[in-house]
Amino acid sequence: MPKNAPVSTMHQPLTPDYYSYEWAAVESVSCSTDGGVVVSWKDGTQFECHPLWLRENAPGPGGIDPQSKENDLDIVDLNLETRITNAHIEDGALVVRFEPEGRSVTFHPGWLRHVAEGGHQPFASLPEPQLWKATDFKEPPTYDGSSVLESDQVLSQWLDDLLTHGMARLTGLPTTTNTVQAVANRIGVLRETNFGTTWNVSVDLNPNSTANTSMGLPAHSDLPSRETPPGFQLLHCLKNTVHGGSSTMTDGLAVAKYFEDEEPEIFELLTSKKWTFSNRDGCEDHRWTGPIIDKGDGRVPWTFRAFHPVRGFPAMPYRDITNAYLAMQRLGHVANSDAFQIQYDFLPGDLVAFDNRRILHGRTAFDSTSGTRKLRGTYLDCDEVYSRVRVLRRYLATTSANKSLPTARKDCNA
Numbered sequence: 001m002p003k004n005a006p007v008s009t010m011h012q013p014l015t016p017d018y019y020s021y022e023w024a025a026v027e028s029v030s031c032s033t034d035g036g037v038v039v040s041w042k043d044g045t046q047f048e049c050h051p052l053w054l055r056e057n058a059p060g061p062g063g064i065d066p067q068s069k070e071n072d073l074d075i076v077d078l079n080l081e082t083r084i085t086n087a088h089i090e091d092g093a094l095v096v097r098f099e100p101e102g103r104s105v106t107f108h109p110g111w112l113r114h115v116a117e118g119g120h121q122p123f124a125s126l127p128e129p130q131l132w133k134a135t136d137f138k139e140p141p142t143y144d145g146s147s148v149l150e151s152d153q154v155l156s157q158w159l160d161d162l163l164t165h166g167m168a169r170l171t172g173l174p175t176t177t178n179t180v181q182a183v184a185n186r187i188g189v190l191r192e193t194n195f196g197t198t199w200n201v202s203v204d205l206n207p208n209s210t211a212n213t214s215m216g217l218p219a220h221s222d223l224p225s226r227e228t229p230p231g232f233q234l235l236h237c238l239k240n241t242v243h244g245g246s247s248t249m250t251d252g253l254a255v256a257k258y259f260e261d262e263e264p265e266i267f268e269l270l271t272s273k274k275w276t277f278s279n280r281d282g283c284e285d286h287r288w289t290g291p292i293i294d295k296g297d298g299r300v301p302w303t304f305r306a307f308h309p310v311r312g313f314p315a316m317p318y319r320d321i322t323n324a325y326l327a328m329q330r331l332g333h334v335a336n337s338d339a340f341q342i343q344y345d346f347l348p349g350d351l352v353a354f355d356n357r358r359i360l361h362g363r364t365a366f367d368s369t370s371g372t373r374k375l376r377g378t379y380l381d382c383d384e385v386y387s388r389v390r391v392l393r394r395y396l397a398t399t400s401a402n403k404s405l406p407t408a409r410k411d412c413n414a
């Protein structure tokens, strides 16, 4: 039973999710002229509930199914004339009567409060991104790898750092081929691409990617040639005995903020002029068109499309092309500058995770004749990481620490 629930409340009203809500008792309710209700709490918070939205979230048949906890009311069966003609408070819960149905329904006040405060929004329970420059870090925030593999609490802390700073590292992991997959499986479903579910980064005599050479790679993002480039990348170092080959990271959001504040005309070019990217080999032909900095809906994740080997064609009027090249060159200078870019060693057993759509990563050139450099990587979509962070927070807030978080799909509703 949630904290503060009245003793007389034997059964908590069903909510369309798997959360346990505090019993945030509603203080008053009034019916509005359009058939909805306005709910008020003691601290002055108010929530205007539309009758149609409240009706389809009503527990029970023709609303929230107790098994799936999803709305089973087909939109064509929703009576658009639905109105709330009577509403009152019972033990702090909202009770409304829907007409013309003539049905009374009780709503959980904690769930209503949660929605009133925007707790249902996609980013509500995720860490807020913090922009960083090279003065803030010398290397990514670092955790012990075996602890992340074994402890849900440490996994949660590591992922919080990953979302906050866009990068987080593990050290001391086994230098075996399947380690990167084992870590990724702690988070979610791996994203397969034409490079495979997991893939090698090593010098290839017949490379289909610049990554598999010994060339230096400036600040870039992977697979800008995709409609939705991979959200997160995990790179694990199995062996590194070469001279050179240091890793680099730049916070794209910090660079974007710099341009927005200091060089707004460059920011405008980077966010509006589009390019066509392509990623092709004998078996594949991926193409997508977008700006270098795609702000999406204005909220993270922004998508940085920055990798010259797969940027093929300007997708803009001829008259804009020179300025668009100028803007990209400014981005290259700033993203690879000492002010914004960190450079650090990548040692065997290290695994670095980063937001591929926010962080511009790279490496210095290395001498492939001086030794062996072998990395193994994988991708996860943003959705997988966000979901795991939300579930970890929900789980750790309500469960004893000695019980492991279920990872198998079939166990997740247990």
Ligand SMILES: [Fe+2]
Pocket: 211, 220, 221, 222, 361
């Ligand atoms: Fe890369």
